[in-house]
Amino acid sequence: MIPTEEKATQGLFEKKLISDTQFKQVKAYRSLEIFSLNAELKLFLYLSVLSFTTGIGILIYQNIDTIGHIAILSLLLVVTVICYYFSFKNSTGFQKGETNFENPIFDYLILAAILLTCIFIGYLQFQYTAFGTHYGLATLIPTVIGLFCAYYFDNKSILSIAITGLAAYVGLSVSPQSLLNNDFYETNTLSYSAIALGIILVLWSIYSNQIALKKHFTVVYLTFGLHLISISCINNLFKPYWFVFFLFLAAALYYFYTSSYKVKSVSLFVFTIVYAYIGVNIILFKAIALLNIDEFLISFFFFVPFYFIISIILFIRLIKKFNKDSTDDSIR
Template sequence: MNKFDDHATKSLLDKDLITENQYKEITAYRNLNIFSLNAELKLFLYLSVLLFTSGIGILIYKNIDSIGHVAILSILLIIIGVCFYYCFKNSKGFQKTETVFESPILEYLVLAANILTCIFIGYLQFQYKPFGTHYGLATLIPTLVSFFCAYYFDNKSVLTIAITGTAAYIGLSVTPQDLLHNDFYSNPNLSYSAIILGGLFILYTIYSLRINLKTHFNIIYLTFALHLISIASISNLVDDYNDDGIWMLFGLLLAGSSYYFYKVSHETKAMSLYVFMIIYAYIGLNIFLFRIFQFIDFSDIWELFVFILPAYFIGSIVLFIKLIKKFNKETAE
């Protein structure tokens, strides 16, 4: 039993939340060092879904001329139909609160069926163009299907696909790596759309808490909102077209966003939100200071500035570590 678990259990005993006998039983059980393979098995199931869907895509790509479009679409439709039939037959139906299924296979069959649905609609639009030139519909329809499946089957992986599709529908890529390559500089409206979408995600989490609708999904919405708002704000901080002072508004927006996610990360005890919030706030602060320093003449004290700079970065690393330790301590209590 590690020291953290022992300390947490001891704190429960000190607060009279468990009895001395219960404490001894818990300690004896943990000393057996029994561990679960649940996470490992779920990982293999997830990888099997990804490999299967990837294999379908490769099969289509390499044999598109020999198999034929109608045959490929028919096979995809049959597989999707079988997956959804099994899922609907064995699911508990829609529930407002978190739903736990007896078999983990159901969760990954929903994911497989959803990914194949996206492939089917995308391939259908590419080959036969049933939506004409309205290519957004080819993104919107799988997105709506994904939202339905995510809430009906209580599937977080499918919800991620749905949120990604929502962002793609308005022209955004919502992974951090892709966001950095979005065309924010030549098209500032794109960054405004990212900020608005992130704000809408935050408002939805507040609304879902009020009506108690799948509140465990909120961490996903908040994660996307954090990345969208923070990266879009940082993009506008470094952009040259904001030299008239508008960039300061985005600095304030980033500061407000960081404060909000600081509070939310403590309320939800979400380490991922807290870490990314610190990183984005640190980057934004440095860019903000750099733009302020552009108006200051350092010709006389530049040697002092160069001397202080290494200490500043070392101090930042030490402060980051202390903040993480403090967060762990606060959330563990």
């Protein structure tokens, strides 16, 4: 067994939660080194859905003049309706708790349906301006459909798409290119909208936990909330009123830090630490600039390599501590 699993099993045995026979059986099973291909197969299914929807997009782009708009829209509609039909037919229905299809392939079928819906509505608006000048409706409608399907079919991937659509409707383009080139960094309104949306997502996750509504969606909401709030606050650290956003960022990151332990999400924990590190370094450089001590700058740049090495070591230790604490909590 690998050290973490061995330690966890040993802890269960010492707490007398499993018998000696069970402990030996677990060790024997682990020694066989059998591993599951479930994650790999799901990855291939996910890639298949992405390849299929991408292929549809390329087909439309390359043959738009020869196939015809009506034919393309009809094909998209037929395929989308088929995907929805089989998804609803094989669904167990809406439940407040976690639920799954009997066959996991339908999780990817409904994901394909949502992606095709986005393509269909976007193409309809682009070619025929079906919603007139109300361009936001072309984003809002797939978002509403996505939120409904995410909760009805219990699908985190669709929920992520729906939240991204909601952010786009607000005016935010959440992509690496937009973060570098978009007006997000130049428009205070978008920055405030991002913070407001992040707070709403966090508040909804808290409310959902209180009423036991899809509690396992909490990680998705917190992840989006963390990125929206942190990026916006870091952006405003370069404004004249930076101190207010620094205090807000510190409070928000403390909340996400404690929440990462509650939901046992290492990705949430890692991003929280990264944003905190970026924020602290920005404030550190601002403090050095305000002090304007040239002699100190020479000493500071001398210690920069050591500073980054120590930062990496502390980061690794924090990750190890998080994994250890999460494992201990699971045993308890």
